[in-house]
């Protein structure tokens with residue numbers, strides 16, 4: 001199972017620009033969490049802080065018992081071995097085909113034979129639906145394929161924590177749903193702790209076990225998905241419905257006068273944009289039939305039962321309903337019941353730093 005990531009009192013600035021402050025949250029081990037927030041609120045900065053690419057000036061980030069803001073560089077090196085990261089554009093090497101891109105961490109950081117490398121690479125390419133595209137260069141494929149290739153590369157070293165930066169950016173709604181399904185399937189398959197940064201509402205409504213939101217330098221909330229999805233917070237409601245009416249403006253700050261002006265326009269009949277009154281909770285996506293059962297589902301039920309009394313009433317009743325839901329996985333066509341003997345073989349003894357970032361490797365290439 002993936003490890004817990006516990007963040008407390010985290011504050012990050014660049015010079016005099018405060019990005020966010022006093023962020024406290026815990027990513028439950030093996031569960032999928034999404035961090036939402038309008039553009040520019042520092043979601044990517046948060047992801048980069050978790051892997052030690054950026055250094056917040058205050059607070060702690062405890063990963064597997066180690067505070068990565070206090071530990072030695074040797075310890076940070078060890079902790080980084082737990083991570084697989086998918087950056088927004090896949091951060092692929094433009095001169096290498098997809099096979100070599102995905103094989104790169106294995107060749108660079110392990111002593112595996114080429115036949116072992118091949119077996120792992122092909123299984124990961126299959127998991128992300130890219131079998132047959134091994135010989136393509138990043139510049140010859142779509143943005144969605146590049147993302148999936150980046151995801152395959154993030155998985156080859158068997159990560160316990162997977163960070164995904166805007167898996168939906170540049171993708172149409174259908175491809176976004178496919179990548180959402182892939183992320184759920186990966187969680188079912190390897191039971192890793194997953195944090196997805198996004199501003200995609202469909203993804204946020206259907207994929208995660210937990211949701212948080214950054215706004216105006218604060219973590220507005222973080223908790224079981226039902227808390228945010230039933231929230232009455234104006235900023236959350238506005239974000240979920242994508243309208244102009246509410247505290248979120250084109251730039252970060254929006255003052256009372258502008259809010260009143262926009263409300264007056266809407267009262268006079270102007271369309272506020274977005275989809276009105278999307279309320280409540282839609283069912284969470286499940287692993288594809290035939291995949292292993294997603295163990296996070298059972299663990300999360302036990303966990304939320306224990307914190308239920310601390311949550312708002314609307315979230316409590318939504319959670320109580322979900323506790324009664326049948327978690328039995330849908331059997332694959334032609335199969336009976338749950339399949340736990342996956343054909344994907346994940347090797348546990350690789351020793352590497354699975355972080356390939358623009359910071360470390362220069363600008364990603366292969367953009368169209």
Ligand SMILES: Nc1ncnc2c1ncn2[C@@H]1O[C@H](COP(=O)(O)OP(=O)(O)OP(=O)(O)O)[C@@H](O)[C@H]1O
Pocket residue numbers: 014019037038039040041042043044045046199
């Ligand atoms: N290395 C850096 N040096 C200085 N400022 C930075 C650095 N990285 C990010 N920032 C600033 O931090 C702020 C937050 O950026 P970030 O990319 O984390 O936002 P985001 O929420 O991920 O946005 P989006 O949803 O548009 O991707 C921005 O104002 C950005 O300019």
